[in-house]
Amino acid sequence: MLNIVMPDEAARIVPPDISNSFARNLRSNQSKIVPPGTTIYFEGFRRSPGYRLIDGCVAISQVLRDGRRQIVDVLGPGRLFGLSQGDSNPCSAETLTYTHLEQLDEDLDHNEAERALHLMLRRAQAHATLLGRKTALEKVASAVLDLACQFARTSKSPKRKRLTFTLYLTRADLADWLGLTVETVSRCLNQLKRSGLIDFRHPEIVTIVDKGALMEIADASANPCPAE
Amino acid sequence: MLNIVMPDEAARIVPPDISNSFARNLRSNQSKIVPPGTTIYFEGFRRSPGYRLIDGCVAISQVLRDGRRQIVDVLGPGRLFGLSQGDSNPCSAETLTYTHLEQLDEDLDHNEAERALHLMLRRAQAHATLLGRKTALEKVASAVLDLACQFARTSKSPKRKRLTFTLYLTRADLADWLGLTVETVSRCLNQLKRSGLIDFRHPEIVTIVDKGALMEIADASANPCPAE
DNA sequence: CGCAGTCTTGAATCTCCTCAAAAGGCGTGG
DNA sequence: CCACGCCTTTTGAGGAGATTCAAGACTGCG
Numbered sequence: 001m002l003n004i005v006m007p008d009e010a011a012r013i014v015p016p017d018i019s020n021s022f023a024r025n026l027r028s029n030q031s032k033i034v035p036p037g038t039t040i041y042f043e044g045f046r047r048s049p050g051y052r053l054i055d056g057c058v059a060i061s062q063v064l065r066d067g068r069r070q071i072v073d074v075l076g077p078g079r080l081f082g083l084s085q086g087d088s089n090p091c092s093a094e095t096l097t098y099t100h101l102e103q104l105d106e107d108l109d110h111n112e113a114e115r116a117l118h119l120m121l122r123r124a125q126a127h128a129t130l131l132g133r134k135t136a137l138e139k140v141a142s143a144v145l146d147l148a149c150q151f152a153r154t155s156k157s158p159k160r161k162r163l164t165f166t167l168y169l170t171r172a173d174l175a176d177w178l179g180l181t182v183e184t185v186s187r188c189l190n191q192l193k194r195s196g197l198i199d200f201r202h203p204e205i206v207t208i209v210d211k212g213a214l215m216e217i218a219d220a221s222a223n224p225c226p227a228e
Numbered sequence: 229m230l231n232i233v234m235p236d237e238a239a240r241i242v243p244p245d246i247s248n249s250f251a252r253n254l255r256s257n258q259s260k261i262v263p264p265g266t267t268i269y270f271e272g273f274r275r276s277p278g279y280r281l282i283d284g285c286v287a288i289s290q291v292l293r294d295g296r297r298q299i300v301d302v303l304g305p306g307r308l309f310g311l312s313q314g315d316s317n318p319c320s321a322e323t324l325t326y327t328h329l330e331q332l333d334e335d336l337d338h339n340e341a342e343r344a345l346h347l348m349l350r351r352a353q354a355h356a357t358l359l360g361r362k363t364a365l366e367k368v369a370s371a372v373l374d375l376a377c378q379f380a381r382t383s384k385s386p387k388r389k390r391l392t393f394t395l396y397l398t399r400a401d402l403a404d405w406l407g408l409t410v411e412t413v414s415r416c417l418n419q420l421k422r423s424g425l426i427d428f429r430h431p432e433i434v435t436i437v438d439k440g441a442l443m444e445i446a447d448a449s450a451n452p453c454p455a456e
Numbered sequence: 457c458g459c460a461g462t463c464t465t466g467a468a469t470c471t472c473c474t475c476a477a478a479a480g481g482c483g484t485g486g
Numbered sequence: 487c488c489a490c491g492c493c494t495t496t497t498g499a500g501g502a503g504a505t506t507c508a509a510g511a512c513t514g515c516g
Contacts, residue, residue: 062357064447070357085346091353117345118313124352125319129290129298131359132407136472171495179360181473186496202481203495219292364504399463409505414464430513431463 031102040093040101041082047089049103050082050113056099057151057168060091061176071177073123074169076150080104080116096168131179134219139178140188141218144198148208163208171203259330264396268321268329269310275317277331278310278341284327285379285396288319289404299405301351302397304378308332308344324396359407362447367406368416369446372426376436391436399431 031054034040041048043062058075072091075081082104084090104113130142151165169177174185192198197214199207208214259282262268269276271290286303300319303309310332312318332341358370379393397405402413420426425442427435436442 060353062353064357064361066447068361070360072353072356084350085343090350114342114345115313117342117349121345121349121352122312122318124349124356125288125290125300128300128352128356128359129292131356132298132404133292133296176360182495183474183497184472186494187472190496219294410463411465411506412504415504418464 031100034095034099034101036095036097036099038095038099040095041089043090043092044088047084047087048082048093049105050080050108051093052102052104053077053079053081054100054102056101057096058099059094059096059169059173059177061094062091069176070179071173073120073127074147074150074177076147079119080113081120083113083117083120096173097166136178136180136184137188137191138217138219139180140174140185141192141197141214142220143174143178144189144192144206144208145211145214145218145220148206163211165206167200167204167206259328262323262327262329264323264325264327266323266327268323269317271318271320272316275312275315276310276321277333278308278336279321280330280332281305281307281309282328282330284329285324286327287322287324287397287401287405289322290319297404298407299401301348301355302375302378302405304375307347307378308341309348311341311345311348324401325394364406364408364412365416365419366445366447367408368402368413369420369425369442370448371402371406372417372420372434372436373439373442373446373448376434391439393434395428395432395434 034056040051040058053075055077058079058081059071060073060075060081061069061071063069073081074096081093082089130139134142147167147169148163148165151168153162153165167174171182171185171189174180175182178185180188189198189200192214193200195213197208197210197217199209262284268279268286281303283305286307286309287299288301288303288309289297289299291297301309302324309321310317358367362370375395375397376391376393379396381390381393395402399410399413399417402408403410406413408416417426417428420442421428423441425436425438425445427437
């Protein structure tokens with residue numbers, strides 16, 4: 001459950017170096033590539049600017065006092081984040097792979113920011129339904145479909161997208177996203193694999209074999225894909 | 229689990245009368261008082277206008293194919309809702325008591341709509357953390373605090389708010405909100421009552437006795453109150 | 457008074473978690 | 487190149503928390 005290391009009380013007052021230096025090195029409208037495991041901003045600290053995710057993967061998360069973590073959303077290419085109001089960040093944002101980011105300046109197209117906000121809300125609501133009412137297997141099936149949609153490799157053949165994608169999330173990340181444990185996530189993924197709905201040789205390269213059956217399990221009616 | 233009656237497939241094409249007539253009777257900027265159990269708009273149907281909740285209580289929910297329901301947010305006085313984008317409503321909205329609504333027109337103050345949207349998102353994210361990572365007792369404690377904050381009766385004494393509020397949600401509504409069952413909700417509420425943290429004579433009039441202990445259990449750090 | 461609905465409580469069951477250990481991948485260094 | 491350690495993933499066994507099923511209590515209403 002305690003999958004990340006929380007900054008101790010002292011660190012809560014003074015943000016860790018990694019977060020600090022990252023913000024300082026990035027001027028307005030500047031773009032930068034950030035290594036995996038980088039915290040872009042910390043929950044509870046002075047609000048950061050907004051970002052556009054050009055390429056890579058970012059997790060938005062919250063943490064309870066005792067360290068239990070909930071990943072609230074997983075972002076792929078094209079998504080905007082860090083657009084909150086108020087003095088402090090309501091969530092943390094962390095890269096899950098090498099990620100190309102662009103800092104947003106104030107005069108961002110207002111319609112685009114609004115669309116991004118609506119997307120965040122729709123996804124958060126769909127995720128609440130997943131967390132509150134789906135079984136472990138349904139959760140994992142939903143996650144696979146969502147990630148395939150966000151991270152599907154654009155293939156040469158114009159006809160259809162490849163059904164293979166890189167799983168930037170570890171089993172622990174998936175667990176924190178889906179409200180499960182590492183073991184349960186692993187069991188469900190392997191159950192889907194044994195049933196022939198998905199396939200993976202390496203734990204982080206996943207192929208969707210039977211998308212229809214997966215959608216049947218996931219009850220994906222409520223799950224919006226950012227790619228529309 | 230199946231706490232509401234879903235419209236059958238035919239009803240999905242043609243919205244039920246109740247929703248229909250409600251929308252027709254409400255012209256722009258008009259206000260109206262709606263009885264409990266009224267569906268203001270249905271998930272999946274043509275998008276409704278936005279509303280301001282003057283007084284009362286509204287639940288925003290989503291339903292899976294087999295009828296499992298998840299209440300995504302509970303709204304009290306002052307909240308705005310129905311501000312989604314796209315052709316269809318991502319959620320349903322239903323009154324939980326006699327509710328005074330005002331339909332929003334197009335030239336709504338843009339900043340106010342944006343604030344409302346940000347509040348919806350922050351609450352949805354906090355609720356995801358609740359659903360994914362809190363125990364049943366923690367969930368119920370969080371819910372009690374949230375509802376007390378939204379529905380606390382403004383007392384005559386200017387010093388502090390009354391700690392008694394009307395619970396417009398039934399045990400079944402609470403269950404659908406917190407990702408639990410009716411029985412578990414009842415057990416947790418009575419456990420909090422026996423422990424002397426809350427009190428209720430009637431099931432729907434709740435008093436907070438020990439707010440500090442309740443917050444301790446709820447881990448309310450992440451839970452934003454709409455009243456700020 | 458009796459009925460219908462909600463709420464409460466108990467007992468049995470089940471899903472998922474916890475704990476434990478083994479297997480696999482990857483980089484380091486001898 | 488292989489041994490070693492570290493980390494992630496997988497798999498199994500047992501246990502805990504929440505659900506399911508069932509029955510009784512309370513409330514409002516005809």
